[in-house]
Amino acid sequence: MNYSAIILGAIFGFLAIILGAFGAHLLKKKLTPELLQSFETGVKYQMYHAIVLLVLGFQLNNQLSIDNYIIYSFIIGVILFSFSIYGLVISSANNKKLKFLGPITPxxxxxLALGWLLIIYKYSLLSFI
Structure with a gap:
């Protein structure tokens, strides 16, 4: 069991609910449809990967390096991807776009993609053993 993945998965899930409600109720009045859609994309990806982290937290352990790489890839990916989108959207709504966040999103x-590839790698190796 990987408690870091479980705790951060739960935190990301909680924040996705709060930020989703924030976007749907408060930002809806301030954002263009395109900016609102971008914000919702950040929330969706955060929630998807929160669930993945919870599942992996119960399946993986702290003893294997690859397990830690998988977990950290998803954690870093969510922070860089979703939170840079939130920053870009909110700063754009305030006409002070934080352009330096643009390259952080990809x-x-x-x-996030690396985390998925590491899962493929880990379990494809196990299938040959």
Whole structure:
């Protein structure tokens, strides 16, 4: 069991609910439909990976390096991907777009993709043993 993954998965899930409600109720009046859709994309990806972290937290352990790499890839990916989107959208709504966040979003996506690739790698190795 990986308690870090379980705790951070739960925190990400909680924050996805809060941020989703924030977007749907408070930001809906301030954002263009395109910005609102971007914000919702960040929330969706955060929630999907919160659930993944919870599942992995119960399945993986802290003893194997690859398990830790998988967990950290998802954690870093969510922070970089979703939270950079939130920053971009909210700053754009206030006409002070934080342009430096633009390149961070795809980097977060790469970490999320890496987490999935590491799962494939781990279990494809096990299938040959």
């Amino acid at each position: 980097l977060g996506g790469l970490f």
